[in-house]
Amino acid sequence: MMDEALFRELYERHWSKLYNVCHYTIGSREAAEDTVTEVFISLWNNPRYRDIEHMEHYLVRAAKNLSLKYVVRRRKMDEALLRMVDTLQDHHRHSLPERPLAVKEINALASAALSALPGKTQEIFLLNREEGLTYQQIADRMNLSVKTVEYHMSKALRVLGQSLLATLIAMAPHSS
Template identity: 30%
Template sequence: MSQSELLQAFETHALDLRRFLAKRVQCEETAADLVQETYLRLSGIARSEPIQNIRAFLFQVADNLAIDHLRSRTRFYQRYAGTPSPDLMGSTPLPDRELAAKQEWSIIQQAISELTPKCRTAFLLHRVQHLSYSQIAAKLDISQRTVEKHISKALAHCRLRIDRAGMP
């Protein structure tokens, strides 16, 4: 199956994937992010053998991402469930962590500045102002699908820049 056929099948089933993931993770916004992650995962797959049931394959990729998300969320809650009071914790970050955070922030800022204006605006409205895709679509007078594509493109671009810089 060619890459274009795989991505075309994704486009056909994207709405069903989003509904499935929303039920699975109990959050519309997280489901939308996971659909984008599914797209990114599929765009990086190079398969020489045919896929017998493309719909089942797409849903399995999405389900695996949902499981990873739920596990990560569970670990986060377990790790921070007993967070000590702020009085007991040092308020100053370790110098190496502070430097790494500043470097990563600089890379992300540069990556965001490289995006097209509409893509950058959609990304910032979602990630900074926490607007939903439908709110962004209305604000920018574009379709919700276009918003999803802009945000997916921005995430992929930022991830690429961080990976190229060798950041974790």
């Protein structure tokens, strides 16, 4: 196990740089902080930490790798949530007459979840989904970075996806 004094020294010396690396890649303060924490937990649990010749290089590489993994996971989740929203919208457009109440419930829940989002997140989501603007076009229009637009879209999709998923589970026929 790593010496606590050495760990504290490495943490204090490298935290800020690792945070900047993660924040640049991820674009979210909270996610960057969590990723840096993961890097240090991994180091703490690494029984071969003494074999690491260039500690700063090792830590920066670990931060970059974990940040990229986070971005890939987030994009996959966002894509899955977008497909779910599209499926629900298609279902709404082609709904069977015997299920109009369920479709109304889903639409009401989606509207409520959307209206509960912060104004900027809501606006970005609507520009993308209703006006069909790309993230770059939204960033240009709102004078934001593309990473900021990605962050807000991810937030909107996460909230909407969770709400819609909860509704679908509640509406699913239960076997008794």
